[in-house]
Amino acid sequence: MxxxxxxxxxxxxxxxxxxxxxxxxxxxxxxxxxxxxxxxxxxxxxxxxxxxxxxxxxxxxxxxxxxxxxxxxxxxxxxxxxxxxxxxxxxxxxxxxxxxxxxxxxxxxxxxxxxxxxxxxxxxxxxxxxxxxxxxxxxxxxxxxxxxxxxxxKPIGQTSLARAQAYIRMAKQYYAEALLAEETGAVRYAAGNLALELFNAINCLNNTFFQQGIKRYLEELRPLKYLPHHFEQTYLDLVNARSVDELRSMAFRLLKNTTVLYDQMQAELVEPPVPTYDNLKGTYEELWSNQRNKVIASTQAKDKSYAFLTALSAQDFLDEMLVSRGTAKFDVMKHFSADALEAFQERFMGIMDEYLEEYKKAGREVARYESIDELTKSFMSGSV
The missing domain is CATH 3.30.460.10 (Beta Polymerase, domain 2)
Structure with missing residues (x-):
C-alpha cells in the first residue's frame, strides 16, 4: 500500500x-x-x-x-x-x-x-x-x-502524470475564464474551480486520491511528497483574496507553480522517447506534404494569414514529434514575422533540413520518387 x-x-x-x-x-x-x-x-x-x-x-x-x-x-x-x-x-x-x-x-x-x-x-x-x-x-x-x-x-510515472495533465489543462481553461470575467464573483468562481482542478492534479502527481470530504482536502494534500512551491499558502491567499487583481494573481501563481512541478516530474520520472528508424517513418514526408509548399505559396502570395496559420500547423506537428518521437525541439513561431515572410520561409527550410538530420542519424532515407512509375512499383511492392 x-x-x-x-x-x-x-x-x-x-x-x-x-x-x-x-x-x-x-x-x-x-x-x-x-x-x-x-x-x-x-x-x-x-x-x-x-x-x-x-x-x-x-x-x-x-x-x-x-x-x-x-x-x-x-x-x-x-x-x-x-x-x-x-x-x-x-x-x-x-x-x-x-x-x-x-x-x-x-x-x-x-x-x-x-x-x-x-x-x-x-x-x-x-x-x-x-x-x-x-x-x-x-x-x-x-x-x-x-x-x-x-x-x-503502480509507481508514479507517465500514466499518473497524464492524468494530472488533464486536470492542469482544465485549470488553464478556468484561468482564461478568470481573465475574461469582469465581476468579482465570476472571477472568484473561476479561480476556485482552478484550485479544485489543481487539487486533483496534485493527487494524480502523487498517484493517490481524496479519501474524505472537502473539509479534509488540505489535510490530505499537506503530507504528500510532491507539492507545488508554497502550495498551501498560495491557495489560502486565493481564498482570502478580495479584489479581482488579487484573485487572478493567486490563481496564476497556483497554476504556474503546479505546471513547474509537473514539468520537473516529467523530466525526472519519465524516460523520453528516442528517434528510431521505425518511429520516424513518414514524418519528414508529412512535414513536406502539409507545411513546406504552403509556406512557399503563402510567401509568394504575400498572404500573412495563410503563412501564420501554416506556421502554427508546423509548430503543432513538430511539438508532437518532440513528445512522441523524441526529436529535437524546433521553434517555428519564434521565426515568424508577418513583415518578413521571405526570411521566415528561409528559416523554415532550414528547420526542415535540421529535421532531415534526424532521419540521417536514424539511418532512414526520404521516400522520394521522380516518376509515377517508380512510385507505383515501390507502392505495389509494399515498400513505401
Whole structure:
C-alpha cells in the first residue's frame, strides 16, 4: 500500500473516534437509526419497483469514514443497470437535512473511478455494500475496485502524470475564464474551480486520491511528497483574496507553480522517447506534404494569414514529434514575422533540413520518387 494511503487510513480512524467522542450517544443513536430507516426505505423500493434496474446499493462518504456530524446526509451509491433505474433519483429535506438520491452508472462513473479518471475514487474503493441484486454484480464491482487498487499500486510515472495533465489543462481553461470575467464573483468562481482542478492534479502527481470530504482536502494534500512551491499558502491567499487583481494573481501563481512541478516530474520520472528508424517513418514526408509548399505559396502570395496559420500547423506537428518521437525541439513561431515572410520561409527550410538530420542519424532515407512509375512499383511492392 502507498505510504500516503496508510497515513490517511489512520486519519480516517482518528476521525471516526473523534466523531464517537464529540457526539453524545443519544444523538448518535438517533442519527444512525434514521439512516437505517432511510436505507431500508430505499432497498424496499428497489426490490419492489426496480429489481432488474438497480444492481447495487452501497454506503459512501462521511458515514463510512466516520467524519460525520449531526447534519450530515446519507451518501448512497446506487449503481443502475438500465436508464429506468434513474427513476429512483430524488432530492428531499428531512428534519433540516438535505438528501440527494441519484444513480451511478457502471459504464461511466464506475469505470472512470476504476481508471482513476474521476476524483471520486474513494466512493468506489471504500463503499460499503448494503444491497446487491445478483452475485455477479458484486463480482463486477470487486473487479472495478481491484482495478483501481492496481492502478494506485503502480509507481508514479507517465500514466499518473497524464492524468494530472488533464486536470492542469482544465485549470488553464478556468484561468482564461478568470481573465475574461469582469465581476468579482465570476472571477472568484473561476479561480476556485482552478484550485479544485489543481487539487486533483496534485493527487494524480502523487498517484493517490481524496479519501474524505472537502473539509479534509488540505489535510490530505499537506503530507504528500510532491507539492507545488508554497502550495498551501498560495491557495489560502486565493481564498482570502478580495479584489479581482488579487484573485487572478493567486490563481496564476497556483497554476504556474503546479505546471513547474509537473514539468520537473516529467523530466525526472519519465524516460523520453528516442528517434528510431521505425518511429520516424513518414514524418519528414508529412512535414513536406502539409507545411513546406504552403509556406512557399503563402510567401509568394504575400498572404500573412495563410503563412501564420501554416506556421502554427508546423509548430503543432513538430511539438508532437518532440513528445512522441523524441526529436529535437524546433521553434517555428519564434521565426515568424508577418513583415518578413521571405526570411521566415528561409528559416523554415532550414528547420526542415535540421529535421532531415534526424532521419540521417536514424539511418532512414526520404521516400522520394521522380516518376509515377517508380512510385507505383515501390507502392505495389509494399515498400513505401
Amino acid at each position: 502507498h505510504p500516503s494511503h496508510v497515513i490517511l487510513e489512520w486519519q480516517i480512524l482518528a476521525n471516526i473516534l473523534k466523531g464517537l467522542y464529540t457526539m453524545d450517544e443519544h444523538t448518535k443513536h438517533k442519527l444512525l437509526e434514521k439512516n437505517e430507516r432511510l436505507i431500508n426505505m430505499v432497498i424496499e423500493r428497489v426490490k419492489r419497483d426496480f429489481p432488474e434496474d438497480i444492481a447495487i446499493i452501497a454506503l459512501s462518504g462521511s458515514f463510512v469514514t466516520g467524519d460525520f456530524h449531526e447534519k450530515s446526509d446519507l451518501d448512497l451509491i446506487i449503481i443502475n443497470n438500465t436508464d429506468r433505474g434513474w427513476e429512483i433519483s430524488s432530492c428531499f429535506i428531512l428534519e433540516d437535512v438535505g438528501y440527494d438520491l441519484y444513480c451511478t452508472p457502471w459504464n461511466t462513473r464506475i469505470e472512470q473511478q476504476a481508471n482513476l479518471e474521476s476524483p471520486m475514487v474513494s466512493s468506489l474503493i471504500h463503499m460499503k455494500v448494503l444491497y446487491c441484486a445478483k452475485p455477479e454484480f458484486l463480482e463486477r464491482l470487486k473487479g472495478y475496485q481491484q482495478k483501481a487498487l492496481d492502478e494506485l499500486a
